[in-house]
Amino acid sequence: MSGTRKKALLKVIILGDSGVGKTSLMNQYVNRRFSNQYKATIGADFLTRDVNIDDRTVTLQIWDTAGQERFQSLGVAFYRGADCCVLAFDVTNAASFKSLDSWRDEFLIQASPRDPDHFPFVLLGNKVDLESQRAVSSKRAQSWCQTKGNIPYYEVSAKEALNVEAAFLAIARDALARESQETNDFPEFPDQIRLNPNQQNQQNSGCNC
């Protein structure tokens, strides 16, 4: 059984303006479902999904957050130890694209990784199924990514399940590759792969952390 091998845990944070589809992206990836009835997220929540990458089982822990800035400071404890930050915007909403800079800055301030210039970000342009209402061109998004150190850009649709799988798989691959290089993004939290860096839980680490 491959279950005996220790799983890696990758913590992914999704940030972006209210209504860009953060909850929908998470749910589409993890549960393969779309609903336009998701309520506005209050506080923070996460879902996990296991993926197999090169004979390794990786648990992606995907964090969904509230989209209004004033609620960000309280969730800072959950930002820490992130392996990747997914910035999301709505391609039909130019304002959500303009906010990306502040979301990126916010994350770097709150999570304060050791090397902010090389921390892995990924940009998702959601709602590409609404092509006729597009307000942000693919080119514009790509050039923004170039100015931020060539962060990967994916055009996705949580509604149509378009590219969502591929985007998260790429996120997992990239984070795993970084892990094997022993990159340490959070010097003050050395063991970011573990869920609970405390004594009691270490007793349990043999099974499934």
Added chain:
Amino acid sequence: MDNDLDTMVRSIVPDKVVISISDVAAKLGEDSREYIPGTLTIIEKSTGVFIEWKPSEDHDASWVMTSEDGYNAEYVSSRSPEQKRDCGARVAFSMDVNDLSSFRIEEPKRGSGGFPSIRLICRDGSSQVPLFFRNLTTSEFIDRLQGYITLRRSRQDANLVIVVDQKSEALAKSVSMLDENGDILSDQVIPSVLNDTDAVTQEEKIRLMRELRLAEEQMRVHSDAAGEFEVVTQLDLPPRPELFRELAVSKELWNSYKLSNGSYDPEKLRHLKMNVFRGGLNAELRKEAWKLLLGYRQWNETDSEFEKRRAELAKQYQNMKSQWMSVTEDQEKRFSKFVKRKSLVEKDVARTDRTVPFFKGEDNMNLVHLHNVLMTYVMYNFDLGYVQGMSDFASPLLFVMKDEVDTFWCFVGLMEMTHKNFEKDQAFIKLQMNQLRDLVMIVNPKLANYLESEKSDDMYFCFRWVLVWFKREFSFMDTCKLWEVLWTGQPCPRFLLLICVAILDSQTNIIIDNQFGLTEILKHINDLSMHLKVDEILTAAEAIFHQLSASQDKLPAHICQYLNIGESAVSSNSSSPSRQRNEEQEDL
């Protein structure tokens, strides 16, 4: 979790179904009467051993629905086959047994006609839906499960069964035998490896022992160090009284407090509020009573006075409404703060309580009303504007009032109580979190210590509870009930925090026995949503209030202050709850 590789391997090595129990029904939510029939299986796959629950293939099968009193009467669900399929798919699961952390098992009360149920709790803190065993026994499932994992009943909570890591269990047991004061394990351990001394090396034993000692010492040092903390751990609260909920206030009872001119007898106001506090309101009364509880109408106002003022307020509403409605597209280009608020309102109205029939469907006029109320509030309080969570507060008001003007002014009243939650600096939320932590320290120091050791004592996992007053935790109707209780301001200010304490207190064993950390605690708390019993929680919170009230001379001053107990408080608070209750009954 399946994926491509899984599928590939599976086609080579066939899965082995170890046990398959049909007629295991999933319950959708605590106030839901709907159960989805399905099958629970344990399957050995090439990738591991999995526990799976799937809804039964026959989508036309009537759902089992018990009547409210728990008896076995069956109803037919009104949902369409598509909706059923959707609900079934939503709660179906497949989980690796290694991801199981514990489960709660509930036996039905004798003679109640109910079914035993199991709720599986995963290592990441999430919980599956409760599964009800219609064949009346959970033992065959549990027996099979024990073939793969070692189970132990929680010492503190007989309904909680923990999956133990055999190796660490054996270690801990051997250590506890060395340590006479060891109080780590329950006596009900049933693992196979316990007598197997080879399972642990001497070195490991010593290491673990050292760690345990260290942890214990830290705990002791901690409780000695901080003066306030010492008080807390030493404070012995009196036993928690057993309380019960009253019937909802009826129209007759409500009217008995009313004078002939429509105002309310000021002498009896507290009685009336206590009655609402103890039982809530009959649904038919809400339209009238909420206006008073929310301060839209004054208690001493006669019918004619209120009608006059109401007409005035209606004008004011129309004025403010026309302000935002007359903003042109051209104006909007230079009015970004307004546009930002407007777009937030639009986004949230479209996703507020859309599963509640009142807000269901496209082109629903109630969505327009909700939008208008919130936009007008933006003009009423442009500095605060619209903040997420406000639509959650507004929607039950519209549902009850069914009128834009009344809804708006009730909303203004509700915002008077809650607007600080939405301020930019979030200082009030942080203050409430601190107060909550203080209260948990007094009521349940063991849990408080644990939360602190898991760096969770910022209480952030209660943020949603506090921000929107449990709107996301209870069904729409239960929320109405909870809110009207809170609006009475009885028996103390910040009763909301005592509700938080009551829920956390009820989860103590699950949190500690599963050794949940920061993220798992949050997940577990989030997953309690729609599985909480509103009446039980209210009586527990009230009982905690009486415990605190009876110990007021020993409580830290700041806690007495924000709960308004002690010298300044109303004297009847300190009388015993049962007596107090009888007195009030006689008065009526």
